[in-house]
Amino acid sequence: MNTIRKKSSLIKKISITIGIVLLLIAAIVVYLLASEYKPAPEETVSVESSAEKTLSTGQPFTVTSWNIGYGGLDATADFFMDGGKTVNQSSEAHVQNTVDNLARQVSELNSDIFLLQEVDINSRRSFYINQAEQIEQQLEQNHAVQSAFAYNFNVKFIPYPLPPIGHVESGVLTLNSFPAASATRIGFDSSFSYPVSAFQLKRCLLVERMPLADTDKELILINLHLEAYDNGQGKAQQAAKLAQIMKDEYAKGNYVIAGGDFNSMLPSVNQNLYPLKNTEHFMPAVIDKTLLPDNWQYVTDDSAPTSRLLDHPYDTENPDSNQFYVIDGFILSPNVTLHHAETVDYQFQWSDHNPVSISVELNAE
Numbered sequence: 001m002n003t004i005r006k007k008s009s010l011i012k013k014i015s016i017t018i019g020i021v022l023l024l025i026a027a028i029v030v031y032l033l034a035s036e037y038k039p040a041p042e043e044t045v046s047v048e049s050s051a052e053k054t055l056s057t058g059q060p061f062t063v064t065s066w067n068i069g070y071g072g073l074d075a076t077a078d079f080f081m082d083g084g085k086t087v088n089q090s091s092e093a094h095v096q097n098t099v100d101n102l103a104r105q106v107s108e109l110n111s112d113i114f115l116l117q118e119v120d121i122n123s124r125r126s127f128y129i130n131q132a133e134q135i136e137q138q139l140e141q142n143h144a145v146q147s148a149f150a151y152n153f154n155v156k157f158i159p160y161p162l163p164p165i166g167h168v169e170s171g172v173l174t175l176n177s178f179p180a181a182s183a184t185r186i187g188f189d190s191s192f193s194y195p196v197s198a199f200q201l202k203r204c205l206l207v208e209r210m211p212l213a214d215t216d217k218e219l220i221l222i223n224l225h226l227e228a229y230d231n232g233q234g235k236a237q238q239a240a241k242l243a244q245i246m247k248d249e250y251a252k253g254n255y256v257i258a259g260g261d262f263n264s265m266l267p268s269v270n271q272n273l274y275p276l277k278n279t280e281h282f283m284p285a286v287i288d289k290t291l292l293p294d295n296w297q298y299v300t301d302d303s304a305p306t307s308r309l310l311d312h313p314y315d316t317e318n319p320d321s322n323q324f325y326v327i328d329g330f331i332l333s334p335n336v337t338l339h340h341a342e343t344v345d346y347q348f349q350w351s352d353h354n355p356v357s358i359s360v361e362l363n364a365e
Contacts, residue, residue, distance in 0.1 A: 036198040037154035045183040045206065049146035053112070055178040056213040057364040060339060064111040065259040065328055066355035067225065067307070070120040070170060071099040071131055073352040075314040080161060081229060083281040083311035087163055092127035099131050101350050103138035109344065110142070111357060114175040115259045117225040121149070124166030132173045139175055146176040148183035150206040152225060158199050172206045172223045172260070180208040180221070188241065191227050191234025203227055203238060205245070205258075212255075215365060220249045224260035228282060235264050235285045243291035246333065255362045256333035261307075261353065262287060266298040266329050273302055274324040278309055284327050292331070299338055300329030300356055304345040307353045314348045328356050337361045 055061065069077075072095055078084025089095050106114060116135070120126040136147050151171040158165035174183070186205040190197040206223040224242060227234035239262070246256045265271060267289040276283065287298065300306065305324030308314060315321045332338060339359040346354055 037151065037202060039151070039185065039187050039202060039204070041187050043185045043187075045148050045150050045185050047146060047148050047180055047183050047208075049179050050140070050144035051146040051177055051179045052144050053177045053179075054213045055210060055219065055362075057215060057362045060359055060361045061112040061178075062110075062357060062359050063113040063115065063221075063257060063259060063330070064106075064109050064344075064355050064357040065115040065117075065223075065261070065330065066106070067117040067261040067328065067351065067353035068102050068119060068131070069351035069353060070118045070123065071095045071102060071126050071129065073118075073310060074098045075316075075347065075349050077310060077352065078312050079310035079352075081281075082309050083278070087161060087165060088125045092129075095126050096129060098350055099126070099129055099134055102131075103135045105346065105350060105355075106135055107138045107142060109355060109357065112177045113221065114139075114173075115221075115223040116173040116175070117223070117261045118170060119149070119173040120168070120170045122167070122169040125168065135173070136175060143177060146179055148174045148176075148180070148206060148208060150183075150185040150204055150223075151202070152204050153201045155199055160199075172204070172225055174206055174208055174221065174223045176208065176210075176221070178210055180210045181218070183208045186245070188227075188234075188238045191230040191237075203234075205242065207245075212362070217253050217255065217365070219255045219257065219362060220246075222246070222256070222258035222260075224258060224262070226261065226263045228263045232285050236288070239264065239287055240291060242331075246296075246331065247292065250333045250335070254333075255335050257330060257336060257360065259330040259356075259358075261328050263327055265326060266300055266331075268298040268329075269300060269302045269326045274305055274326060276323070278311060278323045281311060282309060284325055293334075295334040297332040297334075297336070297338060298329065299332055299341050299358060300326055301341045301343040302326045304343040304354060306343055306356055308348050310352055316347065328353055330356070330358055332360065335363045337363055 306328035309323035
C-alpha cells in the first residue's frame with residue numbers, strides 16, 4: 001500500500017511539474033507575441049547630425065553600400081539558415097574584433113555617404129555591441145557625419161533554434177557627410193503569416209530627403225535590405241513598392257538613389273559569372289527590369305561577387321567550393337550620372353558581403 005501511495009505521489013509531483021513548465025512556456029509565448037514590434041507604415045526617424053558639407057548638382061560624390069553581417073558573419077562563419085550549423089559566434093572577443101575591423105574598413109573607404117545593413121545595436125548574437133555607435137565614432141575621426149537608423153529586426157527573444165538566437169535589435173544605418181532635411185522609415189508588409197511573422201524581420205526602407213544648394217529639388221536617398229528567406233513573392237512585392245516610390249519622387253523632379261542588399265540580382269548582372277551550384281538553400285531572384293523605365297540605371301560591379309552562401313566558412317584554398325552571388329548595388333534615376341562603380345573585394349574577411357561603391361553626379365537642370 002505504501003509503495004502504491006509513493007508511486008501516486010511521485011506521479012502527482014511529476015504532473016504538477018510538467019504543468020508548471022507548460023504554463024511557463026505558454027506565458028513566455030504569450031508575452032513574446034504580445035510584445036511584437038509593430039511599426040506604423042511610415043515613421044519619422046530621428047536624425048543626429050554634425051554634417052557640414054553642402055551638396056550641389058554637378059558635384060561628384062561617392063556612396064557605398066555594405067551589409068556588414070552584424071559582426072558575426074566573417075570569413076570563419078557558417079550559418080544555420082544557409083545550410084551551415086552555427087547560430088551565433090562563440091565569443092564576444094571574436095565579434096568585437098570583427099566590428100573593430102569593419103569600422104576601420106568603413107572609415108578607410110572614405111565615402112561621402114554610407115548605406116549599411118545588418119547593423120546590430122543591442123543583440124545577443126553580437127554580444128550587445130552597439131555597432132552603429134562604434135562605426136559612427138570611427139568615421140567622425142575624419143569628418144563630421146549625420147546618422148539615421150531604422151529598425152528592421154526588433155524581437156524580444158527568438159526561441160529557435162538551439163541554442164536560441166535570443167534578443168535582437170538590428171537595422172539599416174545611413175551615415176551621411178551631407179545634412180538631410182528628414183528621414184523616414186517606410187515599412188513593407190510581412191512576407192510571413194502569424195505567428196511566425198512575430199519573430200521575423202520587419203523589412204523597411206530608410207528614406208532621407210537631402211536639400212541641394214542650387215535648386216529646390218531634393219536628392220532622395222534610400223537604404224534598403226529586401227527579403228531573403230521567402231518564397232520569392234515578398235522580394236517581388238518589396239521591389240515593386242520600391243520602384244513605385246522612386247518613380248513618384250522622380251516625377252516630382254527629384255533625384256533618386258537607392259542602394260543596399262537586394263537579395264536579388266539586378267538586371268545588369270551577368271548571371272553566367274557566378275552560377276548557382278547550391279539550390280537547396282538561399283536562391284536570389286532577379287529584379288524585374290520592367291518595374292522601371294529603360295532610362296533608369298541598375299548599377300553594380302560584377303567583376304567580384306558581392307555576397308557568399310554561408311553553408312561553410314569561406315574557403316580560400318578551394319574557391320570553387322564557395323557559392324557566390326551579386327545581390328548588392330544601386331538603382332539611379334535618369335537625372336543621376338554614374339562615373340564609376342566598384343565592388344571592393346575584401347574576400348569576405350569581415351562580412352559575408354563585400355561593399356559596393358559608386359561615384360555619381362546629379363545633373364544640373
